[in-house]
Amino acid sequence: MQSWVDGQPASALASLKDRGLAYGDGLFETIAVKAGTPLLLELHLQRLAQGCSRLAIVADQALIRSELLAYAQAMGEGVLKLILTRGDSQRGYGISPGAMPRRILQASPAAAWPEANALSGIRLFDCTTRLAEQPLLAGLKHLNRLEQVIARSEWQDPACAEGLMRDTSGRVIEGVFSNLFIVRDGVLLTADLRRCGVAGVMRAALLAEAGRLGLPCHVTDISLAQLQQADEVFLCNSVYGIWPVSAFTDVSWSVGPLTRKLQGIARTLLDV
Template identity: 35%
Template sequence: MWVNGEMRDSIEARDRAVQFGDGCFTTARVHQGRVQRIEAHLKRLQQACERLKIDGVDWRRLENEMSFAATTRSDGVLKVILTRGSGGRGYSATGCAAPARIMSISDYPAHYHSLRQTGVRLALSSVRLGKNPQLAGIKHLNRLEQVLIRTELEQTGADEALVLDSDALLVECCAANLFWRTGNQVFTPDLSASGVNGIQRQWVMQQVVQSGFTLKEVRVGIDALAAAEEVLITNALMPVLPVYQAESWHYSSRQLFALLCHHNE
């Protein structure tokens, strides 16, 4: 692990990431010693910092540190955290030191390879996401909802969770975005009030439109999946996985999945 460019595994107890979850992060695939879509990951962090009003990040240094970290692992996962730093009194950020950069690299999740063949099963989570348009879309450090979702998911035999918001509308999975297809129409939940607008989600949306499908961001309940011919989930590591079952509904088509896999090669 690296903290502000130095190899160590600790940060100050006064860091606002510890005190308030005051920061953001991104998780990137490392392949052949390089960060995949590094520009998109940097843009994601920049947008999150703008939303959180975190200033003073040395973006060139961060990019160099990310690239160096990737050289230490041929195939893996790079997690990059930016915090507001240490200082301030209470919730006030006045007097904070420079933002802190925390970086770690780990093994690539091997089970994603097998899930591309078998597909995944989704189970509905009882944990609902709160609605907050000011924070919606970004990957901030307040992830307690996802911790609860994952804890519940681990008590089931499912691979991922279907997550609704407080109005019982589809949002995403625990650690992935959601798409479904009916005929020539592809749908994905509207994330204007909650959820994470993943880098792979953005890529899939572009590919769908360019391939001649109709794409709609929708605010619908889980019953929308009953009429779907195909369901898939995405994140920067998967990067696309087919769904064979969501609750009691089963899916066998992989038309969109095959198309996206071809474009992702």
């Protein structure tokens, strides 16, 4: 399906003056689409609006919603990517007062992940690339993804489906394209993302579901030792749901009951 730029079919995705191209000045959302419906749409739009507020990008949120719905309806099935940039500017970091945000919508086929990833779990690669601590950008799905690009280039072994990323202080933060949870003594733990990392939409949904079900859950700092001593470990994102982690370095885990319970919830959230 052809991409849209500012609501119109277009072959060129951006101008050469676009600040998203020049500086990574913008945000993006990756949204699963089924039967013409963008899944977890409200959470995606909430995160986008929060990012716009933090970066002072003045965007028409109602227009973005209507275009997302129309584009998803037209594509039917697959993965929809929204890129929102600050728009065009002249040379230099300064923001042009009259810059109009640019909206880019792209469609991709549904991801074909091995079924074993969800059933028996995945091996997690230990990335050496560290996430820089920057509270001003922490949590945002901004366009500056070079840390993830470099981290993903560290392994080619298909036996590892994801990589673990820590911050410069050594705290466990997330996967390269996923958020991470651990279970210890029946308590669900996920990383505090106030310094760095991406506040994933599926992470937010699972935290809300855990609260609704009365499951003990904490957002906190997680050390490498805590990860290695966990009873259960799993990864999540808004496209594949939940993957149990079965192995990391020389540690291995069985797929635990809480992981299976939440996996069922995630599967429901990604259905229509």
